Amino acid sequence: MGNMKRVNISHLSSYKAEGAIVDYPDKYYFNDKDVARYCNKVTKVIIQSCQFVDGIEFIYDDGVSAGIHGNYSGETSAFSLKEDEYIKSVSWQTANAEDYGGCSLKGVVNYIEFKTNKGSVFASNSFGKNWDGWKNRKSFSYTVEEEGQEIVGLAGYSGSHNEWMYSLTKIYFRDRGAQYSPNETYYNDYYSISNCRRLGKIKVYHGWVIDKLQFVYTNSDGELDETITEMHGDGQGGSRRYA
Numbered sequence: 001m002g003n004m005k006r007v008n009i010s011h012l013s014s015y016k017a018e019g020a021i022v023d024y025p026d027k028y029y030f031n032d033k034d035v036a037r038y039c040n041k042v043t044k045v046i047i048q049s050c051q052f053v054d055g056i057e058f059i060y061d062d063g064v065s066a067g068i069h070g071n072y073s074g075e076t077s078a079f080s081l082k083e084d085e086y087i088k089s090v091s092w093q094t095a096n097a098e099d100y101g102g103c104s105l106k107g108v109v110n111y112i113e114f115k116t117n118k119g120s121v122f123a124s125n126s127f128g129k130n131w132d133g134w135k136n137r138k139s140f141s142y143t144v145e146e147e148g149q150e151i152v153g154l155a156g157y158s159g160s161h162n163e164w165m166y167s168l169t170k171i172y173f174r175d176r177g178a179q180y181s182p183n184e185t186y187y188n189d190y191y192s193i194s195n196c197r198r199l200g201k202i203k204v205y206h207g208w209v210i211d212k213l214q215f216v217y218t219n220s221d222g223e224l225d226e227t228i229t230e231m232h233g234d235g236q237g238g239s240r241r242y243a
Contacts, residue, residue: 012033012036012037012152012172012173012174013172013173013174014033014155014170014171014172014173015142015170015171015173016169016170017140017142017168017169017170017171019138019140020094020107020140020156020167020168020169021094021106021107021157021166021167022157022167022169024157024166024167028157028158028159028166029155029156029157030067030069030154030155030156030157030158031153031155031170032058032066032152032153032154032155032172033153033155033172035058035060035064035065035066035153036058036060036066036152036153036172036174037174038188039060039061039062039064039152040060040061041060041061041081041086042058042059042060042081042086042087042150042151042152042153043059043060043061043080043081044058044059044078044079044080044081045057045058045059045078045079045081045087045114045122046059046068046076046077046078046079047076047077047078047079047112047122047123047124048068048070048071048072048073048074048075048076048077049074049075049077049111049112049124049125049128050073050074050075050125050127050128051100051110051127051128051131051133052105052108052109052110052128052164052165053070053092053108053109053110053111053112053124053128053164053165054070054071054072054073054074054164054165055068055069055070055071055072055073055074055158055164055165056068056069056070056112056154056165057069058152058153058154066153069154069156069158069165070158070159070163070164070165071159071163071164073164074125075125077122077123077124077125079114079120079122081116082118084118085116085117085118085120086116086117086150086151086176087114087115087116087150087151087152088115088116088117088143088144088149088150088151089114089115089141089142089143089144089151090112090113090114090115090141090142090151090154090171091112091113091139091140091141091142092109092111092112092113092139092140092141092168093109093110093111093112093129093137093138093139093140094107094108094109094110094137094138094140094167094168095107095108095110095134095135095136095137095138096108096134096135096136097133097134097135098135100133106166107138107166107167108164108165108166108167109156109164109165109166109167109168110128110129110131110134110137111123111124111126111128111129112124112165112168114151115143117150140168142171144173148175148176149173149174149175149176150173150174150176151171151172151173152172152173152174153171153172154168154170154171154172155168155169155170155172156168156169156170157169189215189229193217193228193229196217196218196219196220196228197217197218197219197220197222198217198218199215199216199217200216200217200218200224201215201216201224202214202215202216203216203231203240204240205233205239205240206239207239210233211233212231212232212233212234213231213232213233214226214229214230214231214232215229216228216229217229
């Protein structure tokens with residue numbers, strides 16, 4: 001991926017969905033925050049849906065994905081945002097189903113809808129919103145309060161491997177157009193190590209301060225590979241140390 005510019009890092013805020021179900025296991029929790037705060041723009045939203053929202057995926061600049069929250073089953077709806085377009089509001093509905101294919105569904109997201117500053121609306125399959133099998137329906141919504149703010153991510157609970165979106169608990173938003181010094185660069189090894197086996201070595205160059213730092217991982221074949229991640233820092237001094 002390379003380094004991404006540090007954008008709006010101190011401006012990311014969140015709206016808490018009061019009344020959302022939060023007693024799912026921690027392993028089901030997802031959070032777009034760490035990706036959204038370091039990317040410039042939401043460029044696409046992918047919604048998988050049928051009788052409920054099977055999954056949601058936010059795509060950011062340079063093709064960075066926050067990951068599918070849920071899974072890729074159901075009908076696929078992909079919405080690309082124009083260069084000057086951004087998300088202003090999101091509304092969703094949750095419901096229970098006492099018997100859905102032998103399962104009891106509690107508080108699942110059965111409909112979601114996004115609106116942009118251009119007036120565009122994109123949503124999940126409306127069949128899910130109106131299905132007769134739902135009980136105890138609850139509606140939620142959030143719209144950014146000021147011009148120049150945008151919605152950039154979600155947090156909540158979702159399963160995986162043929163499971164679905166369980167609950168939305170937070171909506172992340174930020175101010176648009178915050179400026180930072182060109183010298184401020186954020187680095188993140190996350191996008192490089194998804195197929196690695198383990199951390200094998202740490203390389204440090206330092207004198208009075210840390211000049212350069214690199215975490216070296218083993219690749220999918222278990223071999224130590226120094227090309228997977230970059231050396232962070234560009235200082236010319238310091239002695240090399242290994243850990």
